[in-house]
């Protein structure tokens with residue numbers, strides 16, 4: 585079930601850990617990682633005995649530092665829309681899974697990393713974690729559900745502030761605004777998240793699955809809203825601002841936007 589970029593390991597009975605494994609690129613999400621993650625969740629569901637899944641990143645620096653900017657830099661509008669669709673499909677599969685998914689945020693959770701965390705049921709961070717939706721620095725917007733799930737988690741005002749400024753916030757602030765459930769010392773993060781997962785795994789699995797369904801179906805507008813986001817994300821790849829923003833990141837210089 586594992587691939588080079590997505591490691592799947594059985595932690596204990598009913599419990600699985602998924603580790604995103606591209607440490608040299610701070611675990612950035614490219615097509616391959618998105619596809620491998622989706623495949624892993626689909627296969628875990630088919631197993632039938634999984635009750636909780638922990639998602640984390642390799643290394644001490646990053647959970648996931650976003651979608652892979654190098655891979656996106658030259659994308660056309662349809663290619664960018666397709667990438668956004670892939671990210672949304674992953675989020676749908678995660679939210680539609682009968683087991684509980686817990687994010688263990690071990691460092692940067694930026695852009696697609698923050699969005700991946702928010703597609704999990706529960707988010708736990710270590711003290712070094714940093715959250716943010718920095719896409720506007722690149723001339724684009726969140727494309728894997730951030731414009732929708734962030735407001736649903738932290739309220740519209742804070743979500744606007746984070747999306748419009750691209751600011752990064754630390755773990756304590758993320759906890760304060762409700763973006764993560766708790767913050768633990770780095771050395772204890774996985775152990776603490778496993779304790780929550782193990783507790784959930786002792787509860788009635790059918791009840792947990794139905795709780796997920798009920799909470800998700802109550803938010804009937806999310807799929808439509810996510811489609812609107814994917815269209816807007818794709819269209820931005822027809823702008824010179826996106827080309828400038830991503831070129832500036834790759835060339836390690838500040839971006840200068842013309843507004844076109």
Ligand code: COA
Nearest residue numbers: 608609610612649650651652653654692694695696718719
């Ligand atoms: N996509 C592709 N590569 C990424 C990446 C991303 N989202 N985030 C980091 N990387 C790469 C860097 O390019 C660098 O690669 P290199 O060693 O080949 O040059 C490597 O990961 C290490 O990152 P670096 O920037 O050198 O680390 P840092 O400690 O100086 O900064 C961050 C860390 C997270 C602040 C910085 O990497 C960053 O801003 N990343 C982009 C965040 C972002 O905009 N995400 C949203 C994307 S839509």
